[in-house]
Amino acid sequence: MKNISKAAIVTGASRGIGREIALRLASDGFAVAIGYASNQVQADAVVAEIIAKGGTAIAIKGNVADVDDVSKLFSSVQDAFGRLDAVVSNAGIMSLVPIKVDNAEKLDQMLRTNVRGTFLVLAKAAEVLGDGGRIVALSTSVIAKATPGYGPYIASKSAVESLVHVLANELRGRNITVNAVAPGPVATELFFNGKTEEQIMMLAKMPPMERLGQPLDIANAVSFLVGKDGGWVNSQVVRVNGGFA
Numbered sequence: 001m002k003n004i005s006k007a008a009i010v011t012g013a014s015r016g017i018g019r020e021i022a023l024r025l026a027s028d029g030f031a032v033a034i035g036y037a038s039n040q041v042q043a044d045a046v047v048a049e050i051i052a053k054g055g056t057a058i059a060i061k062g063n064v065a066d067v068d069d070v071s072k073l074f075s076s077v078q079d080a081f082g083r084l085d086a087v088v089s090n091a092g093i094m095s096l097v098p099i100k101v102d103n104a105e106k107l108d109q110m111l112r113t114n115v116r117g118t119f120l121v122l123a124k125a126a127e128v129l130g131d132g133g134r135i136v137a138l139s140t141s142v143i144a145k146a147t148p149g150y151g152p153y154i155a156s157k158s159a160v161e162s163l164v165h166v167l168a169n170e171l172r173g174r175n176i177t178v179n180a181v182a183p184g185p186v187a188t189e190l191f192f193n194g195k196t197e198e199q200i201m202m203l204a205k206m207p208p209m210e211r212l213g214q215p216l217d218i219a220n221a222v223s224f225l226v227g228k229d230g231g232w233v234n235s236q237v238v239r240v241n242g243g244f245a
């Protein structure tokens with residue numbers, strides 16, 4: 001087996017932002033575990049791309065909201081890489097629905113994946129990571145906008161930010177950082193799904209930079225937080241959004 005000097009888990013890395021985070025961390029020298037829910041073909045393609053560039057990666061299927069799946073994710077990484085240095089809790093879902101009784105099921109789905117999923121991944125990361133470990137969870141800049149239709153999603157991501165701050169305190173004395181990255185609109189399926197051309201154009205024009213974020217914009221911030229220069233950033237929400245205030 002190749003000598004592995006650092007290893008990371010990225011959940012939800014078969015597509016979108018997670019995929020780009022995995023590719024970026026691989027180019028930073030991490031052996032990377034690609035977590036995914038169902039898209040095996042795309043997860044395998046990320047692994048193949050990393051290996052083709054000389055890196056190390058494996059794909060591990062599992063639901064982040066399932067205790068056994070999350071345990072398997074972490075034990076597979078230990079078996080494959082023999083170490084773990086960084087965990088990026090990126091898997092998430094979004095449906096846009098107003099606050100109405102009929103939408104309680106949508107609320108439950110988002111809380112299950114985004115809150116319970118992040119809770120389990122953070123909990124396992126806290127259990128396994130050693131001195132110098134890094135944890136990053138994905139939130140969203142839309143929390144500050146309180147945009148109609150985003151109620152359940154914003155509620156779920158506000159909970160993610162709360163978990164980050166509490167876990168940073170729970171890890172006192174262990175030299176492990178815990179941060180959130182809160183993107184603005186990023187060009188992925190999650191963002192495009194269900195939006196009209198006009199809505200997309202309007203959202204793209206909102207930041208002073210006047211464009212949508214690209215997954216690499218977010219991956220670069222995660223790379224900093226888990227890299228050698230990010231060690232004094234702890235318990236923060238880093239809003240990576242081109243000025244989408």
Ligand SMILES: NC(=O)c1ccc[n+]([C@@H]2O[C@H](COP(=O)([O-])OP(=O)(O)OC[C@H]3O[C@@H](n4cnc5c(N)ncnc54)[C@H](OP(=O)(O)O)[C@@H]3O)[C@@H](O)[C@H]2O)c1
Nearest residue numbers: 012014016017037038039063064091092185186188190191
């Ligand atoms: N795109 C944006 O504008 C934006 C803005 C702010 C924050 N974010 C946050 O950034 C993160 C990534 O978003 P994205 O836009 O890259 O989403 P995406 O393109 O829809 O990709 C979602 C990823 O999460 C995985 N996933 C979904 N549910 C899962 C579950 N229960 N268990 C395990 N994996 C699961 C998917 O796996 P499969 O491929 O197998 O389904 C996929 O890899 C999310 O937390 C999202 O809330 C996104």
